[in-house]
Amino acid sequence: MAGLSLKNTPVEIRFLSARDASAYSNLRLEALETEPEAFGSSPAEHRMLSIDDIATRISDDPENKFVVGAFAHGRLLGTAGFLRDKGLKERHKGQIWGVYITRDARGKGISREMLCLLLDRAIKIDGMEQIKLAVSNTQLSAGRLYRSLGFESFGLERKALKIGDKYVDEEHMVLYIKGPPIKDLRLTHPPPTP
Ligand SMILES: CC(C)(COP(=O)(O)OP(=O)(O)OC[C@H]1O[C@@H](n2cnc3c(N)ncnc32)[C@H](O)[C@@H]1OP(=O)(O)O)[C@@H](O)C(=O)NCCC(=O)NCCS
Numbered sequence: 354m355a356g357l358s359l360k361n362t363p364v365e366i367r368f369l370s371a372r373d374a375s376a377y378s379n380l381r382l383e384a385l386e387t388e389p390e391a392f393g394s395s396p397a398e399h400r401m402l403s404i405d406d407i408a409t410r411i412s413d414d415p416e417n418k419f420v421v422g423a424f425a426h427g428r429l430l431g432t433a434g435f436l437r438d439k440g441l442k443e444r445h446k447g448q449i450w451g452v453y454i455t456r457d458a459r460g461k462g463i464s465r466e467m468l469c470l471l472l473d474r475a476i477k478i479d480g481m482e483q484i485k486l487a488v489s490n491t492q493l494s495a496g497r498l499y500r501s502l503g504f505e506s507f508g509l510e511r512k513a514l515k516i517g518d519k520y521v522d523e524e525h526m527v528l529y530i531k532g533p534p535i536k537d538l539r540l541t542h543p544p545p546t547p
Contacts, residue, residue, distance in 0.1 A: 359457070363425070364423055364430070364458075364466075366470055368474075369419075371411065371412045373422060374404050377422070379429075380431075380432060381451070391495070416479070418435060418436045421435075422467075430455050431453060431458060432451055433467040434471075435447055435450075436448050444480060446481075446485060447478070447481055449484060452467075452495060459494070472528070484504075487510070488523065488524050488526060489521045490523070496524065504527065509523070509525070
């Protein structure tokens with residue numbers, strides 16, 4: 354998306370539908386090619402998907418899965434995805450995935466707006482209590498953005514991604530929305546008495 358100018362251009366933020374599959378596929382490929390350390394998937398894996406696979410992946414199912422997109426001049430610039438966990442014992446959790454915006458559109462608050470729309474819907478899902486994500490420790494802007502939205506770190510996965518000979522650590526973050534208060538692990542697991 355070279356040469357993109359957003360000056361005085363209104364940016365539309367909306368939920369994607371299956372009709373956006375082709376635009377989404379192109380932007381996702383750009384994301385995987387230009388930011389390999391930010392995502393677990395590879396361009397080669399993405400190219401194996403059919404347009405129907407992609408349409409299914411992004412189709413809007415408000416209680417379980419959806420993707421927010423940002424558009425300018427009708428072009429898809431950025432995305433942020435949400436997926437509710439499936440198991441009966443895990444349906445109180447959801448994951449954010451696929452957060453990306455094309456380089457020329459960064460630093461203007463557009464991703465923050467995409468995530469606000471995503472979270473606004475996600476936190477209203479009946480039974481939703483916590484939203485998680487994983488962010489590579491190379492993606493400093495993403496980490497700052499998530500922290501500014503209230504996400505907190507709960508773990509570091511060392512060597513989470515292996516790209517050729519290079520390893521990337523991932524920080525796991527969570528936003529607790531509701532549910533019983535989190536117990537202090539230091540109190541529930543006291544050290545054994547000598
Ligand atoms: C992470 C990413 C999605 C952030 O997108 P963005 O649209 O630039 O994000 P925002 O503009 O909402 O906020 C990020 C930055 O802009 C700044 N910003 C926010 N609103 C702003 C505004 N109105 N005007 C100017 N700057 C603003 C923020 O302070 C922040 O600055 P920082 O980069 O120094 O921390 C983008 O950098 C990206 O696609 N990175 C590569 C992929 C990636 O890392 N994805 C995350 C995978 S977990």
